[in-house]
Amino acid sequence: MTDRPCYRELTANEVTLDIDPKSFGFKTTAELEPLTEIIGQPRALRALDLGTGIRHPNYHIYIAGLVGTGRMELITHALRQRVLDDSIPPDWVYVNNFDEPDCPLVISLPAGQGVQFRQEMETLIEQLQESLPKAFKEEDFGKEKEKLRQVYRKRGDEVFEKLEKLAEQHTMTVQQLPDGEIIFIPLKDNRPMTQQEIEQLTPEEMKVLDSHQDELVEMAGRVLQKQREIQRQLLTDVREVAQRFAIQLVEPLIIELQQKFDNPKLSKWLDRFKVHVIDHLNLFRDITDMPPQAAAMLMGEGATDPEQRFLEYQINVVVDNSQLKEPPIIVEDSPNYRNLFGTIERVVDRAGRVITNFTRIKSGSILKANGGYLVVNLMDALVEPFVWKELKRALKSQSLGIQVQDPFSMFAVTALQPESIPLNVRLVALGEPLIYHLLYLHDEDFREIFRVKADFDPEMDRDAETGLIYGRLVRQLSEKEELLPFDAPAIAELVCVGARLASDQKKVTSIFSHLADVAREASFWASKEKLKVVKAKYVRQAVQERVFRSDLIAEKIRGLIADGTLLIQVEGTAVSQINGLSVADLGDYAFGRPSRLTASVGVGTAGIINIERESRMSGSTFDKGMLILEGLLRNYYAVEQPLTLSASIAMEQSYGGVDGDSASVAELLCLLSALADVPLRQDLAVTGSINQWGKVQAIGGVNEKIEGFFDVCYEYGLTGTQGVCIPESNAQNLVLRADIVKAIQQNQFHVWTVTDIDQAIELFTGIPAGDISDNSSFHGRVLERLTEIATLLEQQKMTDTGRLLWTPGIPLGLPPDPRPPLPGQ
Secondary structure (H helix, E strand, C coil): CCCCCCCEECCHHHHCCCCCHHHHCCCEHHHCCCCCCCCCCHHHHHHHHHHHHCCCCCCEEEEECCCCCCHHHHHHHHHHHCCCCCCCCCEEEEECCCCCCCCCEEEEECCCHHHHHHHHHHHHHHHHHHHHHHHHHCHHHHHHHHHHHHHHHHHHHHHHHHHHHHHHHCCEEEEECCCCCEEEEEEECCEECCHHHHHCCCHHHHHHHHHHHHHHHHHHHHHHHHHHHHHHHHHHHHHHHHHHHHHHHHHHHHHHHHHHCCCHHHHHHHHHHHHHHHHCHHHHCCHHHCCHHHHHHHHCCCCCCHHHHCHHHCCEEEECCCCCCCCCEEEECCCCHHHHHCEECCEECCCCCEECCHHHEECCHHHHCCCCEEEEEHHHHHHCCCHHHHHHHHHHHCEECCCCCCCCCCCCCCCCCCCCEECCCEEEEEECHHHHHHHHHHCHHHHHHEEEEEECCCEEECCCCHHHHHHHHHHHHHHHHCCCCEEHHHHHHHHHHHHHHHCCCCEEECCHHHHHHHHHHHHHHHHHCCCCCECHHHHHHHHHHHHHHHCHHHHHHHHHHHCCCCCCCCCCEEECEEEEEEEEECCCCEEEEEEEEEEEEECCCCEEEEHHHHCCCECHHHHHHHHHHHHHHHHHHCCCCCCCCEEEEEECCCCCCECCCCCHHHHHHHHHHHHHCCEEECCEEECCEECCCCEEECCCCHHHHHHHHHHHHHHHCCCCCCEEEEEHHHHHHCCCCHHHHHHHHCCCCEEEEECEHHHHHHHHHCCCCCCCCCCCCHHHHHHHHHHHHHHHHHHHCCCCCCCCCCCCCCCCCCCCCCCCCCCCC
16 A cells, blocks of 8 residues: 555634625625625526527526525516517407307407507497487488388388278278288178178178188288388388498498507408497497387396497407516416416306306416516426416417316306417426426427526525625515615625535525525514614524524434433444444434444455345445445455455444445444454544545535534533544535534544545554555554455355355355345346
C-alpha cells in the first residue's frame, strides 16, 4: 500500500456559513422592492422564452419541478413579461340557428363588441315590441286591412248569392248561423213552412223536397269551401300587408346593425333574423289586446316571462374580453371537465321537465384563455374523469365543441350540438418531472403536444445577490400577508436556512414556500414580543420550534439510547463494533440516529453473510454496498492467495427496513477490526459509502447524521473526544446547528473528513493502515488473519460446507436461496 494523506479535522467555520449582513446593502426589508420575477432559473426562463415566442400550435409548455404556494403567481408574471403580441383576442357569442335550432351558431366579434351586440339586440327587440303593435294600429294599415276585407267580403257574398238563387228556384230560403252552419227552409206563399205544414206533405212532395235539399246541401258544401278559401286568402293578404309594414320598420334597424358590426357571418345571421321576425309577427302583438286563451297559446307556458317569449333572439356572450388590456393568462386551480371545457346548463320548467337551450351554453377556462395562456396543474387534470382525453383532442384539433359531460347522469337531457370554436391557446402545465417522463414514454399525444420542457432547479447558487433576493421575498410576504420587516442579520440567518435546505454551502433552496413558512413563523414570534422588526434570533427560534413540533419520535429514540434500551457506546474502544449513522425521514421531518454495527468472523468458506439481506430487511442499494465490500476485499487481500472466511455483519437492534450504501465504510471497518483484532473508537461515528478500491464516497443527510450523534453524546455528556467521520466530499454540505458549531469551537465535539478507507482506519484505530507486506500494520494484521484461516482450512482438507477453499465469485453449490426471485429474474 502507498502512503496516503491523513484524515482532516474541520474547523467551526467549515461546518457553517459565515455571512456578513452588511454586504446585503440594506438595513431592513422595508427598503426593498417585492420579489415578483423568477430568480436563479436560467434554463427554465430560456424554455419559457421559446414556448411563448414560437408560433407553432403544438409548442405547449411543461414546467417541471416548480413547487410552492406562490408558483402560479410567478408563472403568471413570467408569462406576462414574455407576451410578444399584445392584441386582445375576440369575443365569442352563440346565437340561435333558425334553420337548425339544435345546432347553435358561434360568431367571433372584436373584443368588447360581444356585450355591445347583446345590448343592441336587446334594444332592437324592445323597439320592435313597441313599434310593431303601433304600426298595426295605425290608420294606413287599418285602411289597407279594411279594403282587403271589403274585397273578400264581396267575393264571399257573390258566392253566397249563387246559393240563394238556386234555393229560390227550388222554393226554399237559405240561412247561415253564427257558427257558419247553413240550413235550408222550404217556402210556401213566400213564407217559411211550419213544421206541421211539412208533415202534411205527400210522399211525392217530400221526395221532391228531399231531392232539392240534397242538391242545395251539395252546393252549400262547395260554398263553404269557397268561403274558407276566401278567408285564407284574406288572412294571407292581410299578413302580407302586415309584413310589408313590418319590413319598413325592421329593415332599417337591421341594416344599421350590419353597418355597425362589420362581420359577414353576423350580417348573414341578421338577414335570417329579419326573415324570422317577419314570419313571426304574432310574437310582437300586444297581448293585452288578445283574448287570454289566444295569448296563452301564443306565448306558451311561462308566457309572463318576456325572456322566454323572445328566447330565440337572445345573444349568449360566452367569452367577453372587453376588460382585457393584454392577452389573457388564466390560472385554473380546479381543472375538472366543467371548469376547463364549459358545459350546457339544464333547468327544470314548471311542468317538471329538464330542458336546455343555446342561452345555457357556458364557457370554461380554456375558452376564456383563448388567444392567451392557460396555466393548470397537470396532475390535477389527469385524475379528473375524461379531462385528459378531451384536453388532448382539443389541443390537437385546435377547436372546442362545448358538450355536457356528467358521468353520474343516467340519461342525456340535451341534444344541442353547438358549433365548435377555433382554439389558439398556449397551455402551460405544471407537474413533477416523473409525470413528464412517464407521459413522454407512454403517451404519443403528449410528445406531440408538449414540445417545451422548463426544468426548475430546486436549488440555486449562493452568491452576493442571494441576501437581496431573500430580502425581496420577505418584502413580498410583508405586502401580501402583513409580516413584520426583517433586518439584515435576520435575512442572513434565513440564507443559512436556505443553504441547510439545499444541504450545500454554495447553494440555497429555490423552493421559496419553505422559506416563507420560516419567515411567517419568525414574524409571529417577533410580534409576540411586541417588536416592529424581526431579528436573527427569531429566525433561529422559528427553526427550533419547527424541530420541536416534529421531534417527538427522535426524542423518544434518544431516550431509549440514554436509558440503555438501545445499545450505543460513546466512549472507549471495542473490537468488531462501530457506530454507524442513518437518517429517518418522516416526510415533514428528517433526523439522524446512530446504530451499532457488529461483525463476526470465523474459520470457514461461507463468505460475508449480510444478515439484513438474509432476513429480508434490506434494500437493493444496501445489498449492492455489501457486494462492493467483497470486491474491495479481493482487491486488497486476494491478489496472491485465495480469500477464505466466514463472516457476518449486522445492524443491531434494527427492526425495520434499511436501504442505502452510506453504512459501507462502517461495515468495512467493523469487519476489518474483527479480522485484525484491533479495537475501534466508540466515541466516534462514521458514515460514507465506498468503492471497490477503497475510496470513500459522498452520502446524503450528512447534517442530520452529525446532529443525531451529537444529540446522543450530549445526553451522555460531552467528553471532548467525541465526533463524526464523514467523506471529504461531504464537507461542502455542512450547515450545522449553532449549538454544534459552538461545541466544535470549544473542542467539545469534532468532525473529521476522510477520502479513503486507510484514513478512516487510522482515525478509528490509532495505528497506521500500512501495507499488507508489513505485518505490524493494520492491513498486515488483516492479511495475517486471512492467511491463518486459509491455512487451517487447507490443513483440514475440506471446508465447513464439504467443499474445497472458497474464492469470492466462484459458486459453491450452496442450497438455493429460499427467497422469491426479484422482478425480471
